[in-house]
Amino acid sequence: MLRNDTPITPELVASHGLKPDEYQRILDLIGRTPTLTELGIFSAMWNEHCSYKSSKKWLRTLPTTGPRVICGPGENAGVVDIGDGEAVIFKMESHNHPSFIEPYQGAATGVGGILRDVFTMGARPIAALNALRFGAPDHPKTRHLVSGVVSGVGGYGNSFGVPTVGGEVNFHARYNGNILVNAFAAGLARTDSIFYSKAEGVGLPVVYLGSKTGRDGVGGATMASAEFDDQIEEKRPTVQVGDPFSEKLLLEACLELMASGAVIAIQDMGAAGLTCSAVEMGAKGDLGIELDLDKVPVREAAMTAYEMMLSESQERMLMVLRPEKEAEAEAIFRKWDLDFAVIGRTTDDLRFRILHGGAVMADLPIKDLGDQAPEYDRPHVARPAPAPIEAVPPPNDYAEALLKIVGSPDMASRRWVWEQYDHLIQGNTAQRPGGDAAVVRVIGHETKALAFSLDVTPRYCEADPVEGGKQAVAECWRNLTAVGAEPLAVTDNLNFGNPEKPEIMGQLVGAIEGIGAACRALDFPVVSGNVSLYNETNGLAILPTPAIGGVGLLPDIGTMATIGFKAAGDTVVLVGKPGRHLGQSIYLREILGREEGPPPTVDLAEERRTGDFVRRAIREQIVSACHDLSDGGLALALAEMAMAGGVGATVALPEDAAPHAYLFGEDQARYLVTVSPASRGAFFAGAQAAGIAAAELGTVGGDDLVVRDLLTISVEKLARAHEDWFPAFMAGEL
């Protein structure tokens, strides 16, 4: 065990992830050599994960305000007004590095962390989603990681009692050494009782609540700010262990405590635990914080100050309470069998002072820990525009091609995954996994609901980060629109490689530019988010993956649209331009084995015009089913709508179209809808009036999906191909 006065060597500095110039900055700030605990505190506050030092400059360019935004980035989660005195509070956060090392606990604590971010602000969680990315299906570790991550996500969320209603699962060899686990959570609160982390008032008790502190997760945030190499298994002790049971108790106790009026400020202990939470509360309120670690509830003997300050033990909260309510607060926590300890107080000297065993272990300027963190304008180069794609031949057999695509790893049904998630608990799930967006009714309302979707197409971002960034936002906006929701705001989870490489930094800068442009054009502000860098192993980075989590509002759940074909005789209509673009398409990759060309461009004005028209038509109940077009293009949308509805359709393509581009092109700003015979006239009149392209393709009915002259497949056969891949893969049969 290292003593607090351990000599600070360059090796020790480096092992804390601090660069020599960063260490020099520490020396300049405090005017002396730091103690070991102080070095640990700096490393916790100044690592990439906590300080956003490489991304901050660019994140500032994102639009973060809007008429409905109550609180943008900077707090535990974003807060958006949904009317009636209610707010939705949501955020997405990565738990990539730990999930690769220890998939069950890494994923579980990722879910736990994001749920805590949401209820820390006073919201009861109502929905969880997750965006998961794994290596190639044939990589030896992939099945183990899928199995562990999925059961970890389920194990935590199911026990906690939040419905896990949607998300994404993708496979690509570029995630072989670094999987992505991005967890999203949303909760509901009253707009007049939202809780923030800013402490107010001098001499007030700083209270520790929740589970006891152990040695797990010490240095986790620093680990998450480094690349992997072959010795990564040795990092297993830095992964935290989750206890959803304690978290559920913590939720109930916190909400009860908040209702009592005792809470002035609250911050959950996430990355860098006690250090980060205490510094944030003090620094935001222009207050110092003094902590006496002898008072911290611990579950292991002889923990050092260093370990306590850097532990990432889960299910813990820090609060500043009104002194007159302390006894009442303690009674609430005792009732829930949780620890409650006054471990310090707020001060007026702007110092972050740590006492342990009667000695001062750390005494640092609290504002500088956050404000003076390094900020870099790292060199970045834009990727040259991808070469135009060479001729793309049509498939030999259209039916075979479509069957192969619906049963391919990225397009196959995710039922194996979401059946392990309790997606029905709370009794408000109006649209289950498998549609364009999940829909959850707002508690206490008959018809008001929220829609959620997570989206990004990493292969587009790799080929063109700016267009890829735009597309992620546009697809998310479209998915919300396709159920009839008004898109409100997003949270972003930016997953990239090592930002010290100019080409990786170029991806990050480009993607943020694209996200910003799309969010501005679609009035879809970014209210929270997270950046995960250094997703590299032995120098090979992941595909750039800026995941977007969007939230939309449905005033009347009765008019919500779903993707399944409804009734024989309904007309199938393509809304938007005909498909032409095959660069970076699923067709190109799955059928021809090529990953090349530019991604589809995103015309944001057209996206908005088309989406606004579709949403209006849904709300006026003119369309009977709706599906956004994305991966796999029109053909996949037809197949998915047929499978979801259990009924076929017969369509014909326009004579002047190149059939394979029309069927499989991934052009943006498009939807496939069905219209009942009674609404047909109104629909086409509306489209014409709005200047929206709407092509009548055919009619719903029968047991087969028929594209005239090209393919006939029974819906049952499609569904078998679609449903079989995942279970067979996980059973080791592929």
Added chain:
Amino acid sequence: MKAAVVVFPGSNRERDMIAALEQISGRRPDVVWHADTELPKVDLIVVPGGFSYGDYLRSGAIAARAPIMRTIAERAAAGVAVLGVCNGFQILCEAGLLPGVLMRNAGLRFVCKEVHLRVETTASPFTADYEAGDVIRCPVAHGDGNYRCDDETFRRLTGDERIAFRYVDATGARTPAANPNGSLDDIAGILSEARNVLGMMPHPENLIEPLHGGTDCRPLFESLVERLGVAA
């Protein structure tokens, strides 16, 4: 009908159950904390789903020893209706109010999906509004739903027609694929000897309104409302 819903640390479907009872009976149920020993005078006691005590040790085993359970046992013996759903079923088994035990699902994974149940007996206050042989949809969401009991218990359960629900397919046929957890004889729910205690793994409270995608489980609650007197 007046109901009480018992809440343990880690219960998590009590809100669903409270909402269902309130919606169908028109009365908000009392909520009783596990550490209490008193129960209000009620016609129905519900032990809801969740992960009481985190399901650490064994599902339902710790909750079965909570102070309130002795009172529930006394009321059950006096004929008060008791409904245990999911973790509630596990708790009632662990507490000895129902025979048998719920083991890990045969597939070893948590499973959340809609299944079909066949109503096997209408001779109980819970199932009287159904017809015997009715096939209803109902969601399950559990990791430990694999019902097991010894041969003698099983003979008595079948002989006394105390199996309330079995897992079947949409046509009402018993098939291995229709059973989500591998339970003995496709058992989804059982009744006590006096038929006033029902334990079931599926969640009837999650299929009672159009938003849930169906109302197949409404008759279970309506049947209770019709048959159970007003306690006060």
